[in-house]
Amino acid sequence: MTAWHATVLTLFPEMFPGPLGASLAGRGLREGLWRLDALDIRAFGIGRHRSVDDTPFGGGAGMVLRPDVVDAACGAALAEAPDRPLVALTPRGEPLTQSTVRDLAAGPGAVLLCGRYEGVDQRVVEARGMREISVGDYVLSGGEAAAIVLLDACVRLLPGVMGAAESAVEESFAAGDLLEYPHYTRPAEWNGLRVPEALLSGHHAEIGRWRRAEAERATRERRPDLWARHAGDPPPTAAEEGRAPAPLAARPDAA
Numbered sequence: 001m002t003a004w005h006a007t008v009l010t011l012f013p014e015m016f017p018g019p020l021g022a023s024l025a026g027r028g029l030r031e032g033l034w035r036l037d038a039l040d041i042r043a044f045g046i047g048r049h050r051s052v053d054d055t056p057f058g059g060g061a062g063m064v065l066r067p068d069v070v071d072a073a074c075g076a077a078l079a080e081a082p083d084r085p086l087v088a089l090t091p092r093g094e095p096l097t098q099s100t101v102r103d104l105a106a107g108p109g110a111v112l113l114c115g116r117y118e119g120v121d122q123r124v125v126e127a128r129g130m131r132e133i134s135v136g137d138y139v140l141s142g143g144e145a146a147a148i149v150l151l152d153a154c155v156r157l158l159p160g161v162m163g164a165a166e167s168a169v170e171e172s173f174a175a176g177d178l179l180e181y182p183h184y185t186r187p188a189e190w191n192g193l194r195v196p197e198a199l200l201s202g203h204h205a206e207i208g209r210w211r212r213a214e215a216e217r218a219t220r221e222r223r224p225d226l227w228a229r230h231a232g233d234p235p236p237t238a239a240e241e242g243r244a245p246a247p248l249a250a251r252p253d254a255a
């Protein structure tokens with residue numbers, strides 16, 4: 001079995017492994033439970049100056065990564081392990097969810113394209129059938145931090161990376177689409193604040209009921225979108241969520 005294999009296409013390869021070299025992901029990397037390559041997009045640049053970008057057609061601020069350069073970088077990444085999905089990190093993408101993370105972690109790995117400047121020429125995104133993914137409704141200075149977020153979420157699900165205790169957290173999110181209940185540890189009283197009595201009872205059924213109620217309350221109060229889905233509403237359409245529809249290649253019904 002070959003290890004789960006991530007290749008990051010970036011203008012800043014020195015950003016990797018970064019935080020992924022520490023803690024559980026880092027230990028997994030050193031133990032060969034997964035593999036990470038950072039490929040410098042500039043190595044595929046054009047001419048003596050290894051040019052990677054140009055001004056946008058139609059005008060406007062910033063620079064756009066050239067399709068020929070990005071395509072060459074994709075080709076090099078896929079030459080080694082061609083069966084991996086291509087993901088472009090962009091605030092225009094579909095929101096990253098635990099379900100997408102689970103799908104990616106169950107596959108052979110991923111090739112992650114980190115945009116910089118104003119973005120990437122859309123023709124290569126579509127020609128390569130990239131899945132465009134966003135890590136949230138805010139704008140980062142580039143896709144690198146987003147790639148680290150996505151990889152961290154995937155890698156913790158790989159066999160052997162985490163112990164059984166932590167995997168249970170994923171199970172609870174998976175089962176109910178609820179936020180987690182709050183946690184407490186010793187001392188039972190701190191600065192005059194007591195741990196909720198139900199948790200001190202030692203009564204498993206009571207603890208279970210308390211945690212369930214707190215998970216539901218947190219979800220209802222903080223994430224009405226998750227709560228509506230949990231309560232059985234049909235999922236909102238892309239238009240209702242105010243985002244662009246996922247590219248055809250990313251849709252489960254696309255051939």
Ligand code: ADE
Nearest residue numbers: 089090091134135140146
């Ligand atoms: N690049 C810049 N902002 C981003 C975001 N929110 N998600 C993914 N990639 C990005």
